Amino acid sequence: MEEMSNMKTLESMIEVEALRFIEPDYASLVNNGEPAVLICEAKPEAGGARILLDEEGNPVLFAVKNEDAWFATSWLFRDPTQGELELFESADGDMYEEAREDIEAAFRAYFSQIIIEEIRPTREDITEERIDKIRSLVREKFGESVSGKCIDACCGSGIGSQVMREIGASPIAYDNDAELLALGFANGRLKPEETVCIDGRIASAYMPDAEFGLGIMFGQIYTYTKEIWQPIVEELAGVTEKTLITVATKEEAQWVKEWAAGVGRYLEISENDRDPIYDRWVIFG
Numbered sequence: 001m002e003e004m005s006n007m008k009t010l011e012s013m014i015e016v017e018a019l020r021f022i023e024p025d026y027a028s029l030v031n032n033g034e035p036a037v038l039i040c041e042a043k044p045e046a047g048g049a050r051i052l053l054d055e056e057g058n059p060v061l062f063a064v065k066n067e068d069a070w071f072a073t074s075w076l077f078r079d080p081t082q083g084e085l086e087l088f089e090s091a092d093g094d095m096y097e098e099a100r101e102d103i104e105a106a107f108r109a110y111f112s113q114i115i116i117e118e119i120r121p122t123r124e125d126i127t128e129e130r131i132d133k134i135r136s137l138v139r140e141k142f143g144e145s146v147s148g149k150c151i152d153a154c155c156g157s158g159i160g161s162q163v164m165r166e167i168g169a170s171p172i173a174y175d176n177d178a179e180l181l182a183l184g185f186a187n188g189r190l191k192p193e194e195t196v197c198i199d200g201r202i203a204s205a206y207m208p209d210a211e212f213g214l215g216i217m218f219g220q221i222y223t224y225t226k227e228i229w230q231p232i233v234e235e236l237a238g239v240t241e242k243t244l245i246t247v248a249t250k251e252e253a254q255w256v257k258e259w260a261a262g263v264g265r266y267l268e269i270s271e272n273d274r275d276p277i278y279d280r281w282v283i284f285g
Contacts, residue, residue: 045091048091050094077205108172121179122182124157133275135163135166137244149170150212151203151207154232155190155216157181158190161189174198175197202231209239212242214244217279218245220249221256233256237265242285244284246280257269260283
């Protein structure tokens with residue numbers, strides 16, 4: 001994987017030229033025991049194993065050299081197995097340490113690069129006028145200058161990330177549509193080290209707690225899609241302190257408010273006169 005801006009790559013963190021993850025995508029890093037089995041089939045030579053630790057000594061990545069290639073698996077969201085640890089010991093492997101925040105960014109960048117290289121971006125459908133309206137709304141609700149993490153849920157091509165970055169926040173964005181993410185990477189609204197492709201209904205399995213949460217134009221939410229959108233709202237509200245969600249209709253806004261209340265978040269509904277269509281109703285608190 002190529003260097004992303006000035007950040008370290010996972011390869012540079014463990015001093016190898018290239019890594020190939022057993023997990024095919026970022027979403028596969030959670031609740032997936034298969035990589036632990038597959039990586040233990042490797043037969044590394046002496047010195048052909050690496051473990052990456054965070055600053056607190058937690059293991060987050062395991063890599064082995066099999067023939068001429070380095071293969072890796074993530075321990076970000078799972079514990080090492082006994083078999084993996086025994087394989088590391090048998091190879092007389094080396095340990096490396098980096099800051100957790102840098103490691104997580106490098107993981108996001110690694111799997112985002114796959115999207116950049118393999119997925120064709122969808123057609124641009126966002127105007128500068130729309131971005132300006134979102135920018136105005138975000139600054140009204142969150143302020144002109146902030147600091148801290150912002151979870152940009154169902155981020156699309158990254159309007160929310162762009163405007164939150166402009167006021168000083170550090171976005172972590174997710175969507176399950178790789179073509180929209182590819183568009184965001186292409187136009188610069190999304191950054192690889194800040195973005196993942198996951199199912200928003202289980203976002204808390206991947207996302208840290210954050211000061212800010214953003215959900216721009218959730219929906220459209222219909223009676224027959226409520227069961228999809230309810231966990232998306234609950235997950236976002238559950239990991240953020242201040243949350244801003246926009247929807248097209250007052251009925252959708254009422255549903256969002258009720259779902260947030262179900263996880264102990266009491267948000268208020270207001271009408272947004274900047275945009276009578278996409279972001280007409282705002283749920284914030």
